[in-house]
Amino acid sequence: MPQERISNDEFLNRLTILLSSTHSASRGSIYLTQKPLESTTESVSPPQILVRATNGLSKPHRTAKPKSAANSKPKIKLATVVEVADLDTFYARYAEVCKKGMEGLRKRDKKKAKEKAKAKKKGKAATGATGS
Amino acid sequence: MTYLADLHSYLHQSSLLIQAYPSTRITTKYSLPRKPNTKAMSKPSDGPAPTADTTAVASQPKREPSAVLTLKTYHPESGICLKYRTDKAAEVGRLLTGLGRLAKREVIEIPTAATAQIESGRAAEGDKMEIDSGVSAPKVEDKVVTAPPAVVQTGGGGGGKGKKKKGKK
Structure with missing residues (x-):
C-alpha cells in the first residue's frame, strides 16, 4: 500500500505537533525510522532517504474492541523523502525538532553538574544545556 | 539484540x-x-x-x-x-x-580514546616489525629499557606513550 509522502517542511511541522501532543498525553511512544529509498533505477549510489514517523498505535479497525472515540487516539503516520542534497539541512532541522520535542529525557543532572563543576569548571556548559 | x-x-x-x-x-x-x-x-x-x-x-x-x-x-x-x-x-x-x-552513508569512526588505542596498537606493530627485521635489535632494546622512565624521549612513539600514561593517572 503506497504511503502518502509529505514535504520535508510539512513532515517537520507535523512531527513537532506529534511530539507535543504525545507529551501533553504524557504517555505513548514515537517511532522515527530512516532508510534508503529503494530506487527502481539503481544508478544513484546514495539514494534518497525515506524518513517515517508514527505514534505506533493500531489502526482503528485492527483493535479487537473499539474503544470509545474519546479515549482512543488515531494512528498517526508521517512519511517524507529527503533528497541527498537536502540531507544536511533536513537533519539540522530534524535535530532541532527532536531536541525541543523530546523534553521527557533527563536533563543534565544538577547534582552531577555540581560535582563536575567541582572537578572541572564545567558549570557554564551544564546550565547552558539545561536552559535549552 | x-x-x-x-x-x-x-x-x-x-x-x-x-x-x-x-x-x-x-x-x-x-x-x-x-x-x-x-x-x-x-x-x-x-x-x-x-x-x-x-x-x-x-x-x-x-x-x-x-x-x-x-x-x-x-x-x-x-x-x-x-x-x-x-x-x-x-x-x-x-x-x-x-x-x-x-x-549519507558515511563511515563513522570512534573518536578519542579508542582511536588512540588503535593507533598505539599500530605503533606497537611497527615496533615488532622492526624487531623482526633484526638489524635494529639492540636499538629497540635500548628503547624498551629507557622507555618507561623517560618521558623526555623524543619521537612519535615515545610521545604517544607519555600521553597514554598521563591519561591513566
Missing part, C-alpha cells in the same frame, strides 16, 4: 552495517514513561529496561522515570540488530548528527 554501551560505538557499528548492507534501516523510538501515578512512583515498572535503569538507579536513587530513547539499527535479511538506549537529553543532538551522517 545487542545493546551497545556508548553512542559512539553504536554509530560506528551502525555505519559499518550500513556500508555492508545499504538497505539497513534505523528506528528511533522515543517512549514516555508510564503515567507517574503514586504506585508507579514508588516502584517504576520499567520491565524491559534493566541495564540502563540499574545504572541510573545506582547513581541516583529514587528519581522519577524519564523518557527513554531507543535506537535500533536493523537489517531485515540478515537479522542483524544493533541497539542503543539513552535517556540523556544532551545526547539527542549528537545522535541526530550521527543519524544524518549514517543517512
Whole structure:
C-alpha cells in the first residue's frame, strides 16, 4: 500500500505537533525510522532517504474492541523523502525538532553538574544545556 | 539484540552495517514513561529496561522515570540488530548528527580514546616489525629499557606513550 509522502517542511511541522501532543498525553511512544529509498533505477549510489514517523498505535479497525472515540487516539503516520542534497539541512532541522520535542529525557543532572563543576569548571556548559 | 554501551560505538557499528548492507534501516523510538501515578512512583515498572535503569538507579536513587530513547539499527535479511538506549537529553543532538551522517552513508569512526588505542596498537606493530627485521635489535632494546622512565624521549612513539600514561593517572 503506497504511503502518502509529505514535504520535508510539512513532515517537520507535523512531527513537532506529534511530539507535543504525545507529551501533553504524557504517555505513548514515537517511532522515527530512516532508510534508503529503494530506487527502481539503481544508478544513484546514495539514494534518497525515506524518513517515517508514527505514534505506533493500531489502526482503528485492527483493535479487537473499539474503544470509545474519546479515549482512543488515531494512528498517526508521517512519511517524507529527503533528497541527498537536502540531507544536511533536513537533519539540522530534524535535530532541532527532536531536541525541543523530546523534553521527557533527563536533563543534565544538577547534582552531577555540581560535582563536575567541582572537578572541572564545567558549570557554564551544564546550565547552558539545561536552559535549552 | 545487542545493546551497545556508548553512542559512539553504536554509530560506528551502525555505519559499518550500513556500508555492508545499504538497505539497513534505523528506528528511533522515543517512549514516555508510564503515567507517574503514586504506585508507579514508588516502584517504576520499567520491565524491559534493566541495564540502563540499574545504572541510573545506582547513581541516583529514587528519581522519577524519564523518557527513554531507543535506537535500533536493523537489517531485515540478515537479522542483524544493533541497539542503543539513552535517556540523556544532551545526547539527542549528537545522535541526530550521527543519524544524518549514517543517512549519507558515511563511515563513522570512534573518536578519542579508542582511536588512540588503535593507533598505539599500530605503533606497537611497527615496533615488532622492526624487531623482526633484526638489524635494529639492540636499538629497540635500548628503547624498551629507557622507555618507561623517560618521558623526555623524543619521537612519535615515545610521545604517544607519555600521553597514554598521563591519561591513566
